[in-house]
Amino acid sequence: PKAPPPPAPTEAEKAAMLAALPAPYNAGDLxxxxxxxxxxxxxxxxxxxxxxxxxxxxxxxxxRQAGALDKYSYxxxxxxxxxxxDADKLDHWLENPRTFLPGNKMTFAGLRDATDRRDVIAFLKVETGYKTTGE
Ligand code: HEC
Structure with a gap:
């Protein structure tokens, strides 16, 4: 049976996750x-x-290791x-997926604006960084 989803983080937990990121991501606008x-x-x-x-x-x-989900065909x-x-790897990936890792299949032109990248990385950390039950 599947484990129940973890409770969503509280505002205080979100603030702590944001603060734990290295600069400049810890100043991200969620x-x-x-x-x-x-x-x-x-x-x-x-x-x-x-x-x-x-x-x-x-x-x-x-x-997480890049390309590590079993059920996805990378x-x-x-x-x-x-x-x-980590935040820096994501920053380079999102700036230009094609040149960061030639041969990948993410057909996305990239986020050219550094502030948007900082903020999307901060958002991702807060929304996806909390632990699942039993982890
Ligand atoms: C048009 C569809 C599309 C869009 C839009 C897109 N992605 Fe992706 N993304 C993919 C695909 C496809 C892959 C798998 C690439 C591969 O296997 O080479 C991927 C892979 C990734 C990975 C690697 C995940 C892993 O398990 O290693 C990250 C991180 C990611 N995308 C983040 C983003 C973010 C953040 C955005 C928006 C700023 C975005 N992507 C926009 C299609 C997309």
Whole structure:
């Protein structure tokens, strides 16, 4: 049986997760991050146990190996990338997915605005960084 989804983090827990990020991400504007993430929602869910769509579910992506979800069919490039996602890796990926990791299949032009990237990374940390039950 599937474990029940964890409770959503409280505002205080969200603030602590934000503060734990390195600069400049710890100064991220979560509301702007939520707006910027609208550009990702057609391909990604972020809730625990959320479905894979064109792209993989992003819950728990911080600290996870790139290309590591069993149930998602990654490109060879991402599956074999051999790094762990952190804020800086996400920043480079989101600035220009194609040049960051040639051969990947994320057809997204990139977020050129550094503030939008900072904010979307902060938003992702707060929305996907909390622990699932039993982890
Ligand atoms: C048009 C669909 C699409 C859009 C829009 C999109 N992505 Fe993706 N994303 C993908 C696909 C497809 C992959 C898998 C790439 C591969 O396997 O090479 C992916 C992979 C990823 C990964 C790697 C996940 C892992 O498990 O290693 C992250 C992180 C990510 N996307 C974040 C984002 C964010 C944040 C945005 C918005 C700023 C975004 N993506 C926009 C399709 C998309």
């Amino acid at each position: 509301e702007n991050g939520r707006r910027a993430f609208a550009r990702c929602r057609s391909c990604h869910t972020i809730t625990p146990g959320g479905p894979n769509m064109a792209g993989p579910n992003l819950y728990g992506v911080f600290g 490109s060879h490039a991402l599956r074999s990338a051999g790094f762990t996602w």
